[in-house]
Amino acid sequence: MTKKTLLAAALLLSLNTPALLAADLGKGARAFDTQDYSTALKELEPLAKEGNADATNMLGKMYENGWGVAKDVERAKRLYTQGANVGHLESVNSLRALKNKEYQVELKTVVPAAESGDAHAMNRLGEMNEFGYGLKRNPADAFNWYSKAAEAGLVAAQHNIGRSYNFGTGVEQDFAEAERWYLEAAKKGHTDAMFFLGTLYSNEHGMDSSKDNNVIAYAWMHNAAQLGNATAEAIERRLVMKLDSDQMQAAKDLAESYHKLYVAPYK
Template sequence: MQKKVIFTLLCFLFLNKAQAGFSSVEPAPNGGLPTEQPLSDLTPAALSYEQAQQLEAAAEKNDSQALEQLRHAAEAGDAEAQNGMGLYDYSQRKYADALSWYNKAAAQGNAHAEANLGVLYTYGLGVAQNYAQALSWYRKAAEQGEARAQTSLGDRYISGQGVAQDFAQAAVWYGKAAQQGDAYAQNGLGALYAGGRGVAQNFSRAASWYCKSAVQGNVRAQSGLGDLYARGQGVAQDYAKASYWLCKAARKGYAPAEAVIQQYSRSGLIAAQCADTSAGQQMDCPGK
């Protein structure tokens, strides 16, 4: 079954079912680097949101027809369709069924399915929790260049789940995913540069990576970038830009951003209340 057709079926099934949520899961805020349980990998590896948007208009089947076509292709042995069925079952919280489909696709070397198996093993969904197995699947996918798996592998090196904690290795894998545009990895890499963990501390690089992630809507990165502007670290101190980025995160309920706003508002440097006018503004990244 052609990949474009599978993309079309998947986007129709999922984008028209927001409650399914696999493409809209947000990581819990923690102020930057993952702690205890990294959550960037809760969103299964699949087609990008942009790909799905482009193909959504092409889907003309109803839900049952689209699902039947996808199932037929999966049962015929198409790895992309098998991963797609796994995504569908995951979205319906049928984790054991998702596990079965992912295993079929992963047996054919499908990197998305390998990454998704890592998610199930990490959180014990449909299978006993096993960090070593999760790490193994993430690595298989990451070595094929799967960006979300690379990010999740970086998360494991930070949390020490299934592997010895190693910030330098985290930076390596975050870097690979960040270069592919993964917002979670870009934020993680920014946090490593800001904290000087696994890499030499470099606030300019931190600001650059935070901004790449922030423009994609990552609240941690928006908060981190805003804080750098407020402190003048890696960028020229600019309270207007600090307020802009902090308010973007605060409007989404990100508590650390709200705390930074209150901290600077007590000195009169940033308004305690985010102005509505900044919501529609566009702000360039550092260096542009």
């Protein structure tokens, strides 16, 4: 076979490949719709491995429900997530529906535990109300559950109360209260609370007027970054560009004092 013939054959194959893939997907989809799951599996699996979102979604449904394959909810979740990550709407909806089923099961244990006074359950029920996990979103109920858990001393709930006040979620926005609760959580080494304290000051909403806002923001962001918060690390770099040499030294000194107070005791 001549070189020219080989090139022509390669070109023909490349032109026909999309059509072949589409035909395979169509065959797999028809088999899926008619519940011929052995054929569907044969056609869809190779396409799913290549990243075809329609194929991953249908394959996910097969694993979620045990249609023609051994039921594997975790694998279904991974397949839905693969499609959702590239913006495939059906995969997003499948993932949401699957998680909602899981939340419904979770609520059966979380609600009675929260009502009996378990702080972790109260905080979790707050999150489920805030974000609509297994029930209709209710920010006011979320705030109430966070409050109960925070009063019981749960650090995560104290942070959530601070966040609620910060963004006015389920309660009137109040930056002073946000800072107060963030500080409660930060005193116990809560990384996200440190990050959000940094955002309060970088946005000039902090209550401490004894120092430059950017100095305080840097000190909190630096410690949050040191504890692994990548967003804090990026903001810290931007804050450095705003500080002159004297401010930079003050920021480093303050960061060190925060480290001794809020980080070192929990390492």
